[in-house]
Amino acid sequence: xxDPVSWITENGQIFREFNAEIDSLxxxxxxxDQTLLPxxxxxxxxxxxxxxxxxxxxLVVRGAPAIGCAAALGVAAVVRKSxxxxxxxxxxxxxxxxxxxxxxxxxxxxxxxxxxxxxxxxAGMSDSAEIRTVLLQEGLGILEEDIAMCRAIGxxxxxxxxEGMGIxxxxxxxxxxxxxxxxxxxxxYVAKENGINVKVxxxxxxxxxxxxxxxxxxxxKAGVDVTTICDDMAGQVxxxxxxxxxxxxxxxxxxxxxxxxxxxxxxxAIMAKYxxxxxxxxxxxxxxxxxxxxxxxxxxxxxxxxxxxxxxxKLTAPEEVNVYNPAFDVTPHGLIAxxxxxxxxxxxxxxxxxxxxxx
Amino acid sequence: xxDPVSWITENGQIFREFNAEIDSLxxxxxxxDQTLLPxxxxxxxxxxxxxxxxxxxxLVVRGAPAIGCAAALGVAAVVRKSxxxxxxxxxxxxxxxxxxxxxxxxxxxxxxxxxxxxxxxxAGMSDSAEIRTVLLQEGLGILEEDIAMCRAIGxxxxxxxxEGMGIxxxxxxxxxxxxxxxxxxxxxYVAKENGINVKVxxxxxxxxxxxxxxxxxxxxKAGVDVTTICDDMAGQVxxxxxxxxxxxxxxxxxxxxxxxxxxxxxxxAIMAKYxxxxxxxxxxxxxxxxxxxxxxxxxxxxxxxxxxxxxxxKLTAPEEVNVYNPAFDVTPHGLIAxxxxxxxxxxxxxxxxxxxxxx
Numbered sequence: 001x002x003d004p005v006s007w008i009t010e011n012g013q014i015f016r017e018f019n020a021e022i023d024s025l026x027x028x029x030x031x032x033d034q035t036l037l038p039x040x041x042x043x044x045x046x047x048x049x050x051x052x053x054x055x056x057x058x059l060v061v062r063g064a065p066a067i068g069c070a071a072a073l074g075v076a077a078v079v080r081k082s083x084x085x086x087x088x089x090x091x092x093x094x095x096x097x098x099x100x101x102x103x104x105x106x107x108x109x110x111x112x113x114x115x116x117x118x119x120x121x122x123a124g125m126s127d128s129a130e131i132r133t134v135l136l137q138e139g140l141g142i143l144e145e146d147i148a149m150c151r152a153i154g155x156x157x158x159x160x161x162x163e164g165m166g167i168x169x170x171x172x173x174x175x176x177x178x179x180x181x182x183x184x185x186x187x188x189y190v191a192k193e194n195g196i197n198v199k200v201x202x203x204x205x206x207x208x209x210x211x212x213x214x215x216x217x218x219x220x221k222a223g224v225d226v227t228t229i230c231d232d233m234a235g236q237v238x239x240x241x242x243x244x245x246x247x248x249x250x251x252x253x254x255x256x257x258x259x260x261x262x263x264x265x266x267x268x269a270i271m272a273k274y275x276x277x278x279x280x281x282x283x284x285x286x287x288x289x290x291x292x293x294x295x296x297x298x299x300x301x302x303x304x305x306x307x308x309x310x311x312x313x314k315l316t317a318p319e320e321v322n323v324y325n326p327a328f329d330v331t332p333h334g335l336i337a338x339x340x341x342x343x344x345x346x347x348x349x350x351x352x353x354x355x356x357x358x359x
Numbered sequence: 360x361x362d363p364v365s366w367i368t369e370n371g372q373i374f375r376e377f378n379a380e381i382d383s384l385x386x387x388x389x390x391x392d393q394t395l396l397p398x399x400x401x402x403x404x405x406x407x408x409x410x411x412x413x414x415x416x417x418l419v420v421r422g423a424p425a426i427g428c429a430a431a432l433g434v435a436a437v438v439r440k441s442x443x444x445x446x447x448x449x450x451x452x453x454x455x456x457x458x459x460x461x462x463x464x465x466x467x468x469x470x471x472x473x474x475x476x477x478x479x480x481x482a483g484m485s486d487s488a489e490i491r492t493v494l495l496q497e498g499l500g501i502l503e504e505d506i507a508m509c510r511a512i513g514x515x516x517x518x519x520x521x522e523g524m525g526i527x528x529x530x531x532x533x534x535x536x537x538x539x540x541x542x543x544x545x546x547x548y549v550a551k552e553n554g555i556n557v558k559v560x561x562x563x564x565x566x567x568x569x570x571x572x573x574x575x576x577x578x579x580k581a582g583v584d585v586t587t588i589c590d591d592m593a594g595q596v597x598x599x600x601x602x603x604x605x606x607x608x609x610x611x612x613x614x615x616x617x618x619x620x621x622x623x624x625x626x627x628a629i630m631a632k633y634x635x636x637x638x639x640x641x642x643x644x645x646x647x648x649x650x651x652x653x654x655x656x657x658x659x660x661x662x663x664x665x666x667x668x669x670x671x672x673k674l675t676a677p678e679e680v681n682v683y684n685p686a687f688d689v690t691p692h693g694l695i696a697x698x699x700x701x702x703x704x705x706x707x708x709x710x711x712x713x714x715x716x717x718x
Contacts, residue, residue, distance in 0.1 A: 038674060038675075038676060038677035038678075039673070039674045170591075204565070204676065205591065206563070206565065206589035206590065206591055209675050209676075212668075212675050212676035212680075213675060213676065216676055216677055216680040217680070220677060220679060220680045226680060226681065227680070227681040227682065227683050228667060228668075228676040228680050228683075229667075229682070229683050230565035230566050230590070230622070230623075230667055230684075231565060231589070231590045231623075232562070232564065232565055232590035232591075232622055233622055233684075233685060233688075234626060235625045235626030235688065236622060236625060236626075236659070236685050236688040237683065239625065239688070263589070263591055263592055263595060264591025264594070266594045266595060266598065267591055267594030267595075267626065267630055270630050271629050271630070273633075274629045274633070300595070308563070308571070308587060308588075308589055309571075309587075311671075312670075312671025313671050313673035314398065314671065315398045316563065316568050316571050316572060316671060317397060317563065317568075317587040318397035319397075320579060321397075321571075321575040321579045321586070321587050322584075322587065323586065323588070324560070324587075324588050324592065324596065325588075325589075325592075326592060326595050329595040329598070
């Protein structure tokens with residue numbers, strides 16, 4: 001059974017489980033349908049291209065690393081199911097499936113990267129059995145690397161955590177967004193493994209509520225103490241002395257350390273600064289884009305107004321009123337205490353230290 | 360027709376309309392059902408105690424000044440409907456109605472104050488026709504004073520506004536919360552009367568969304584340019600240079616100028632400070648509580664977790680996860696550029712200047 005991205009069981013135990021002998025088991029891509037959380041925990045099992053495409057497009061699986069793993073293992077599942085024996089026909093299926101899945105999300109760098117790598121891994125092969133084996137190995141390899149990245153970030157980040165500490169996070173950069181412990185949430189999981197219990201506050205993160213729907217859900221399942229707050233309560237919670245540290249993820253980090261992340265992160269960073277609370281970003285070094293001198297060069301995506309007006313279920317703002325819905329913001333490096341990567345924690349001066357650690 | 364609190368018409372024209380000759384018209388208390396906004400604009404017409412009690416309790420009408428007006432005029436409507444001719448029986452009805460309505464909301468100072476005033480206005484009277492007339496006059500008097508307060512705040516605040524200015528507000532301290540133009544929104548309405556157009560950004564204000572449901576609705580109806588944003592977008596909108604000023608209301612202001620208001624206000628004030636954007640509080644001097652030395656003495660009400668979990672319609676946070684739901688926060692006076700009252704704008708040093716202006 002392939003159960004790579006969805007490794008959280010219903011009883012709250014965290015585990016990773018995947019099987020290199022894909023033929024010995026069901027061999028389907030198994031995913032939690034994140035669109036149904038937190039109301040229902042439903043797994044979907046997929047082995048055809050259209051269904052996998054749809055799952056990525058509809059955000060059944062989201063989070064750049066998780067999408068990469070799902071797409072790579074998705075190709076392996078599709079090819080496994082096929083009865084084709086001719087190697088060149090099978091390679092055509094690999095390429096067509098990969099090219100199709102690459103259209104499912106427009107800006108997911110990990111998606112393109114994983115599919116390119118999957119195609120390359122079997123290019124020119126003439127044995128259909130070997131193609132099937134290598135595809136699975138490559139998909140699992142991508143997953144393994146992702147797991148190693150998460151664990152390394154978690155280990156470095158966990159060094160900052162002590163018993164009873166209060167940590168605020170925004171959006172979801174956790175298990176549901178990666179193949180393992182996540183990025184921003186990984187230090188909290190690793191701390192728990194080490195017997196250190198922290199108290200996490202999770203901003204609900206409007207408009208799509210990934211914080212309350214996903215972060216609160218997965219931390220709670222894993223037995224980590226988590227409290228949901230509305231985004232506009234973060235300042236008050238900081239003022240009350242409940243927060244000792246902020247850890248968030250990142251979508252893109254410029255050469256000077258400016259970090260783009262889900263909308264609202266910037267405001268949290270300003271409030272943390274005001275309260276002298278250290279603000280950390282956790283991200284793999286694949287997130288760094290050294291071609292960007294500063295965060296000013298990162299474009300801010302504007303999304304559909306109905307996410308704000310109707311995202312919760314019923315109409316929460318008048319149809320005829322303007323809505324401004326930027327999906328990301330950029331936190332300037334001056335507000336950042338450190339960037340937790342798989343190679344260690346980068347601190348100021350960021351430009352200099354990022355150059356040293358990121359190739 | 361009594362149409363005191365709900366003076367916004369469907370075609371977007373703002374007007375106030377009430378009639379001292381209550382007997383010549385329908386004579387019911389007429390309110391917009393704010394619980395149905397923005398999906399439906401429904402007026403309710405009330406003249407019995409239970410229905411008025413229910414309307415206040417269920418937040419059909421909310422906002423301290425609006426509740427005071429509605430309760431006072433509600434007593435007048437109930438007494439008008441009664442066929443009692445005996446004055447002492449009628450006074451008993453006045454007192455019972457007022458005492459009953461006083462139980463509808465626990466902490467609404469204006470509610471208690473208005474009902475006490477209504478009772479006192481007819482105490483000891485022996486003519487039933489006079490009782491009915493005086494009750495209505497007193498109710499309309501409370502409304503008139505509220506209108507005058509709103510207009511005066513609006514006039515002082517409007518002096519700060521110039522053509523094209525961007526203004527951020529949080530929650531609803533507008534027409535729907537008062538008998539007229541509101542407090543925080545009054546400067547924007549007065550500016551519009553004076554031909555000055557501003558661009559308002561309205562935080563949606565989780566968990567109850569008074570900003571997107573009510574503020575955006577009423578400003579839009581009145582033809583004021585308004586854009587709804589999620590609370591976690593305020594920092595980004597400020598960074599983009601779209602905001603020149605913040606104006607919010609207040610629930611209680613301490614002797615040193617610290618101001619309690621809807622949760623999230625404090626965070627907005629911190630972000631405004633970071634961007635060098637002046638942050639104003641608009642409130643009548645009845646909001647000042649000089650018995651409180653500082654905002655530290657203002658208790659913060661904790662509200663039901665389901666407002667956060669289920670407030671939008673569907674479940675947005677897991678049932679089993681902790682929720683922290685403070686309803687208010689306190690903005691320290693150091694973050695406040697000025698307090699706009701009906702007597703003028705109070706600026707630092709606040710303690711000294713508040714003493715001068717507030718009795």
